Amino acid sequence: MMEELITQEIGSFRKPTYLSSKFRSFKENEFQEVAKKATLETLDLFEKSGLENIGVGGEMFRWEMYEHPISRMDGVKIFGPVRSFDNRYYNKGSVYEDLKRKEPFHLEEIQLFNQLKMKNIKLPVTGPYTLMDWSFNDHYKSREELALVFGKIMNQELRELKSAWGDGTLQIQIDEPAATTHPEEMELVRESVNESVKGIDGIETHLHVCFSTDYGLLYSIAPSLDISVYNLEFANRDPISLQDQRNGYDDVRRFKETAETMTKKISLGLGVTDIHKDFIEPPQLIKERIEYALKFLEPDQLRINPDCGLRTRSREIGYEKLKNMVTATNEVVKAL
Amino acid sequence: MELISLLYGIYPRSENLRRSYGKWEKGQLNTKEISDKIQEESSIYYELVKEAALNYFTDPLFNWYDLLRPIALSVEGIRLGSLTRYKETNTFYRQPEIDAIGKLREVKGFKELEENPPFPMYHELENESYLHFLPGINSFVRMSKVSGDFSKVRNELKDIYLKLIEMLKIKRLLIYEPFEAEDFEIYNELKSVTSLFLVITGNSGRFSADGGKKFYSIIGNDPYAYSKYCEVPGIKVVDAQSTKIDDGVLEKVKALSSDFDKLIVANTESFDFLPRIIADKKVFSFKGDA
Numbered sequence: 001m002m003e004e005l006i007t008q009e010i011g012s013f014r015k016p017t018y019l020s021s022k023f024r025s026f027k028e029n030e031f032q033e034v035a036k037k038a039t040l041e042t043l044d045l046f047e048k049s050g051l052e053n054i055g056v057g058g059e060m061f062r063w064e065m066y067e068h069p070i071s072r073m074d075g076v077k078i079f080g081p082v083r084s085f086d087n088r089y090y091n092k093g094s095v096y097e098d099l100k101r102k103e104p105f106h107l108e109e110i111q112l113f114n115q116l117k118m119k120n121i122k123l124p125v126t127g128p129y130t131l132m133d134w135s136f137n138d139h140y141k142s143r144e145e146l147a148l149v150f151g152k153i154m155n156q157e158l159r160e161l162k163s164a165w166g167d168g169t170l171q172i173q174i175d176e177p178a179a180t181t182h183p184e185e186m187e188l189v190r191e192s193v194n195e196s197v198k199g200i201d202g203i204e205t206h207l208h209v210c211f212s213t214d215y216g217l218l219y220s221i222a223p224s225l226d227i228s229v230y231n232l233e234f235a236n237r238d239p240i241s242l243q244d245q246r247n248g249y250d251d252v253r254r255f256k257e258t259a260e261t262m263t264k265k266i267s268l269g270l271g272v273t274d275i276h277k278d279f280i281e282p283p284q285l286i287k288e289r290i291e292y293a294l295k296f297l298e299p300d301q302l303r304i305n306p307d308c309g310l311r312t313r314s315r316e317i318g319y320e321k322l323k324n325m326v327t328a329t330n331e332v333v334k335a336l
Numbered sequence: 337m338e339l340i341s342l343l344y345g346i347y348p349r350s351e352n353l354r355r356s357y358g359k360w361e362k363g364q365l366n367t368k369e370i371s372d373k374i375q376e377e378s379s380i381y382y383e384l385v386k387e388a389a390l391n392y393f394t395d396p397l398f399n400w401y402d403l404l405r406p407i408a409l410s411v412e413g414i415r416l417g418s419l420t421r422y423k424e425t426n427t428f429y430r431q432p433e434i435d436a437i438g439k440l441r442e443v444k445g446f447k448e449l450e451e452n453p454p455f456p457m458y459h460e461l462e463n464e465s466y467l468h469f470l471p472g473i474n475s476f477v478r479m480s481k482v483s484g485d486f487s488k489v490r491n492e493l494k495d496i497y498l499k500l501i502e503m504l505k506i507k508r509l510l511i512y513e514p515f516e517a518e519d520f521e522i523y524n525e526l527k528s529v530t531s532l533f534l535v536i537t538g539n540s541g542r543f544s545a546d547g548g549k550k551f552y553s554i555i556g557n558d559p560y561a562y563s564k565y566c567e568v569p570g571i572k573v574v575d576a577q578s579t580k581i582d583d584g585v586l587e588k589v590k591a592l593s594s595d596f597d598k599l600i601v602a603n604t605e606s607f608d609f610l611p612r613i614i615a616d617k618k619v620f621s622f623k624g625d626a
Contacts, residue, residue, distance in 0.1 A: 078611075080614070082608070083348070083349075083427055084427060085402070085419055087349075087354060087357040087401070134426050136577070138578055181424050181426075
């Protein structure tokens with residue numbers, strides 16, 4: 001039954017306190033054990049929720065999506081945090097000489113899932129354009145040059161991950177929250193993302209973009225982007241009342257129009273729960289959102305997910321949101 | 337040519353202050369304790385800018401959660417909306433939603449509000465180099481969600497600014513327009529009651545500000561375009577988007593040396609976009625002597 005509408009998570013999930021409170025102070029061996037324990041506990045929650053694709057168990061091995069890969073490269077230095085909003089900060093790197101990957105970013109996660117013999121995973125990685133946009137460029141001549149260097153580094157990382165994964169398709173999700181922030185640079189988004197996946201066989205490529213003011217920019221490059229699934233945020237912009245029209249989901253129609261112009265099949269990962277609110281969307285609301293999207297897309301073009309990573313919510317609320325998402329999806333599938 | 341240094345905008349919080357705010361948000365520090373901490377950190381900043389011999393500097397604005405927040409929370413009729421990206425950066429602000437501009441609230445004391453703490457707006461310093469800071473009226477409206485007449489809202493905001501000037505007895509005020517704007521006559525009344533420094537963005541070739549007293553300074557990318565409207569023109573050269581310490585200030589202003597007796601050199605953006613450790617070094621680079 002669930003083969004008709006796959007449920008998936010997007011990436012991060014709130015870490016248990018025993019991991020987050022000492023994340024930077026564990027010794028390496030100890031860290032591996034604790035991160036593994038937290039991953040297994042999170043996988044339990046995912047299993048209970050009925051989630052089909054389990055991502056990498058909530059990204060327990062990573063502190064944050066930018067710092068994790070950046071701190072594993074030479075040529076970039078983190079001088080300290082800069083503000084994201086309010087009193088929230090992130091460590092922004094300064095590129096000061098030629099960049100090189102000094103160690104794998106996510107190998108431990110692939111090895112863990114191989115060990116667990118779990119194949120229903122989707123591995124999120126930070127995209128080259130976002131890495132460029134979120135860094136100080138004190139070395140390369142242009143933003144273009146830096147983005148393409150990050151693209152090459154990601155290509156090296158993805159090749160190794162695929163090789164460690166072995167046979168069978170590996171789902172890779174390229175996270176590009178910055179993708180549409182500079183409309184005039186969409187061509188650079190296309191080039192750098194394509195560079196990341198160039199020549200790698202046996203992967204299904206996803207792109208995750210959230211909180212964009214114009215997904216049309218993304219659709220404009222979709223025909224020449226080497227991406228099969230677009231996991232996008234919608235719930236954040238949709239009212240929570242029940243209604244026939246789902247205003248937050250207008251872009252689904254535009255996605256369909258884009259897909260129709262292409263020979264390659266593309267699918268949409270539909271964000272149905274808001275990750276910025278504790279409000280737990282009831283199954284009926286999520287069901288309406290999915291049914292609305294199904295007016296435009298066939299079930300095999302649709303996957304169901306939260307808007308973005310659920311690390312912004314408590315583990316309890318994150319679990320409830322996922323559970324209702326699966327319940328709603330099952331109800332929709334039954335009626336198909 | 338005499339170079340006059342000016343640092344404006346939100347200065348980055350130290351790790352100590354960030355942690356203190358984190359504790360305050362979790363209820364582990366009380367209002368008096370966080371207020372004292374901000375005062376202490378402001379004093380450290382004032383010592384730093386004194387050591388760097390900056391000619392002018394704005395308040396560090398440590399208590400500003402974003403460029404618009406204190407104004408948005410101190411005026412009746414403005415609500416805080418959703419997190420919105422600031423220009424093309426990875427920094428977000430709460431978008432003000434304006435139905436109608438009402439009264440100005442008390443802005444001096446540190447108060448606990450439902451939202452983040454905006455007050456006091458400033459930690460003032462009795463010093464000729466100290467400047468109060470306000471976001472540009474044009475940019476404030478552009479960055480907000482406004483129901484109704486934009487021009488009316490702009491005028492009402494101008495009246496709020498006049499009240500603030502009066503309430504705080506502001507002698508020198510820096511106004512920062514982070515977006516390209518065209519209506520600079522909106523500042524005519526403000527110019528008549530305080531010494532006004534205006535930082536502009538974008539195409540200054542179209543700059544026009546006839547009427548009323550001159551600005552004390554207009555700071556942008558092209559001093560030739562606006563020098564006739566101010567006492568001392570200025571240029572934005574110290575790069576707030578690069579962690580390189582030496583911005584080659586002298587090289588950048590050399591070509592202007594024969595045309596201006598005095599020139600203000602300022603930063604390109606708030607130093608809040610830099611890690612604190614870099615900002616603390618860059619304050620020494622305004623006259624090219626980093």
